[in-house]
Amino acid sequence: MIRRAALFAILLATPATAQEWRFCVGVAPASHESVISDIFTSGAEPARLEQRLQAWYRAHRGRTLTFQCPRGGDRLAALNGQTAALQYNRTMGYAVNGLPSNEVITALGEDVF
Secondary structure, X not given: OHHHHHHHHHHHHOOOOOOEEEOOEEEEHHXXXXXXXXXXXXXXXXXXXXXXXXXXXHXXXXXXXXXXXXXXXXXXXXXXXXXHHXXXXXXXXXXXXXXXXXXXXXXXXXXXX
């Protein structure tokens, strides 16, 4: 019983996931299209963000893209990652479109921020 109470106390003391700066990249290789979001902060798991963006993009833009939302850490790291993704996709010959922060918020929902 004491062990169970101690374990419960440890779980309660575990901090929530920290907010991190990040961005997301959506890619449709068949059409050579990519979308790069503005940077934003979120403590949500990348898979959760990716699934929501994929569903939102398909429902609102009618196209299926595979999204990746890497953990960025601080703001500068996220900006550098975003720039590198932009350059890489252009080098690969992909059309690169932006996904503004207001659309990111709409797509992801306020509960992930």
